[in-house]
Amino acid sequence: MSELQDMFEKFPLLLPSNDNTVWIGVVLLKSQYQQVEIICPSFPNIENIQFNISTYENFNLDQFELNKIIEQFSKNANVLPEFLSSLIDVLNKSTGLLTLPQVNISHKINQDRFCSIIQEIKIWDKYVYDIEENLCFVTYKINDESGRQHSIKIHIPIEYPAIKKSLEFDATIPTFFMNSLLKINIISGLFEEFKNIIATLSHFWDLHDEIVNTCNLIGTYSLADVKYRIPIEKHVIAIIEIDPINHLSLPRIELYGRIEDTDKFQKRLNKFELNSIWSTDKSFKDNLMELFEIKDLASQYEEIENPIEEFEQNSNYCFICYGDLDKNSKKHTKVCANNKCDAVYHMSCICEWMLNSGSTPAFKHLQGKCPQCEEKLLVALEDFDIMKKN
Incomplete structure (x- = not known):
C-alpha cells in the first residue's frame, strides 16, 4: 500500500494539496474533531514537517515539549502516516493545557460541511482523481471496457450539502445522457449515474473509434458526438x-x-x-x-493539380446553401485559404455559419473555420447584410 493510500485510509478527513505537501482537515483529538494543518514538504518523508492546530483544548504539553515529540517521531518514523498516528496517540493521552501560540491556518473550513462532503466523496474513493484545496471541485476518473479514460469534474457549491440543488459538472458524453445527470443534486449520486452511463456507452464508443479511424471524417470529433x-x-x-x-x-x-x-x-x-x-x-x-453502391469513401482532402482551374470550375455554387454564385461580385464570396479545399461560399452564408457556431464579431470581422475542411477563416463584415441583421 502506498503512503498516499495509507493516509486516505487512516485519516479520511484530511484533504491533500495537489502535490500532497499540505494536508488540511480534521482529526479526532480528545473525542472532538480538531482542525489541523500539516506541512510536509518532502511527502511522504517527514523532513521539516510542521503540525499546526487551530484550537486548543486540554493537552498536558507546552510548545517546547511538542517540538521535542515532533523531533523524536521524525527520527523514529519514516513516513507521514506513521508519524501522524504516533503524534495523535500522544496528544490523545495527554491532559492539561497545551500552551501553544495561536496558529493561523491558511484555509479555514466549516468542519461539519467538510466532514460531510469528504465522507460522501469517498463513497467512490477508488475513482477520486483530484480534490481542490478549497473543496470547490472534485474530479473522478473511470475507464470503460476498452480502456478509454473518462472524467467528470463536479462543482461543489458553497452551500452544499445544507442546500441541495442540481450540481454543475464538466463531462464529455452525448447530450442525450447529459439530461439525466442535470437532475441529480448529490455528489455520490451524480458520479454513480456517470459511472453507469460510461458502462452503457462503452460499445458505442468502440463504434465511434471505428468511424473516426476508417471513414475519412470531415472535422474533429469527441466522445460527446453522435x-x-x-x-x-x-x-x-x-x-x-x-x-x-x-x-x-x-x-x-x-x-x-x-x-x-x-x-x-x-x-x-x-x-x-x-x-x-x-x-x-x-x-x-x-x-x-x-x-x-460505391467502391470507397471519398477522401477528406483531395490534391488539386490546378487550383486556379479547379476554382473556376467549382466557384459557381455555394458550399453551404448550394445556390449559385455571382462570379462578377467576388467581394460577396469567400474562398477557403486551404489550397487543398475548393470550397466557396456566399459571404452571408459563411457569416451565418460562423455566428451559429459561436463566433463573435470583433473589429468588424468574424473568425471561424471552413465548414468543409476546418481551415481557419477570417471574414470581414462591413458592407454586408449580415451586419444589419445583428
Missing part, C-alpha cells in the same frame, strides 16, 4: 447520426450537395429497404459503401 460528416463523393457529404443506445442499428442519414451530385444516392436511399442492406456483421464503412 453525428459524423462523411464524404461519399467529392461534392457529396452524408451526415450520419448514430443512436448511442442502439449503435448497431441503421443510422439516420442526410445527404448534402448539389442536386445533380446527390440525386443518384438519394434515389438509392428511397428505393431500397435500408434495414435489409445494413448488417451488424459488417464494418460501418463496408455498410456505407454497400448502401451507396
Whole structure:
C-alpha cells in the first residue's frame, strides 16, 4: 500500500494539496474533531514537517515539549502516516493545557460541511482523481471496457450539502445522457449515474473509434458526438447520426450537395429497404459503401493539380446553401485559404455559419473555420447584410 493510500485510509478527513505537501482537515483529538494543518514538504518523508492546530483544548504539553515529540517521531518514523498516528496517540493521552501560540491556518473550513462532503466523496474513493484545496471541485476518473479514460469534474457549491440543488459538472458524453445527470443534486449520486452511463456507452464508443479511424471524417470529433460528416463523393457529404443506445442499428442519414451530385444516392436511399442492406456483421464503412453502391469513401482532402482551374470550375455554387454564385461580385464570396479545399461560399452564408457556431464579431470581422475542411477563416463584415441583421 502506498503512503498516499495509507493516509486516505487512516485519516479520511484530511484533504491533500495537489502535490500532497499540505494536508488540511480534521482529526479526532480528545473525542472532538480538531482542525489541523500539516506541512510536509518532502511527502511522504517527514523532513521539516510542521503540525499546526487551530484550537486548543486540554493537552498536558507546552510548545517546547511538542517540538521535542515532533523531533523524536521524525527520527523514529519514516513516513507521514506513521508519524501522524504516533503524534495523535500522544496528544490523545495527554491532559492539561497545551500552551501553544495561536496558529493561523491558511484555509479555514466549516468542519461539519467538510466532514460531510469528504465522507460522501469517498463513497467512490477508488475513482477520486483530484480534490481542490478549497473543496470547490472534485474530479473522478473511470475507464470503460476498452480502456478509454473518462472524467467528470463536479462543482461543489458553497452551500452544499445544507442546500441541495442540481450540481454543475464538466463531462464529455452525448447530450442525450447529459439530461439525466442535470437532475441529480448529490455528489455520490451524480458520479454513480456517470459511472453507469460510461458502462452503457462503452460499445458505442468502440463504434465511434471505428468511424473516426476508417471513414475519412470531415472535422474533429469527441466522445460527446453522435453525428459524423462523411464524404461519399467529392461534392457529396452524408451526415450520419448514430443512436448511442442502439449503435448497431441503421443510422439516420442526410445527404448534402448539389442536386445533380446527390440525386443518384438519394434515389438509392428511397428505393431500397435500408434495414435489409445494413448488417451488424459488417464494418460501418463496408455498410456505407454497400448502401451507396460505391467502391470507397471519398477522401477528406483531395490534391488539386490546378487550383486556379479547379476554382473556376467549382466557384459557381455555394458550399453551404448550394445556390449559385455571382462570379462578377467576388467581394460577396469567400474562398477557403486551404489550397487543398475548393470550397466557396456566399459571404452571408459563411457569416451565418460562423455566428451559429459561436463566433463573435470583433473589429468588424468574424473568425471561424471552413465548414468543409476546418481551415481557419477570417471574414470581414462591413458592407454586408449580415451586419444589419445583428
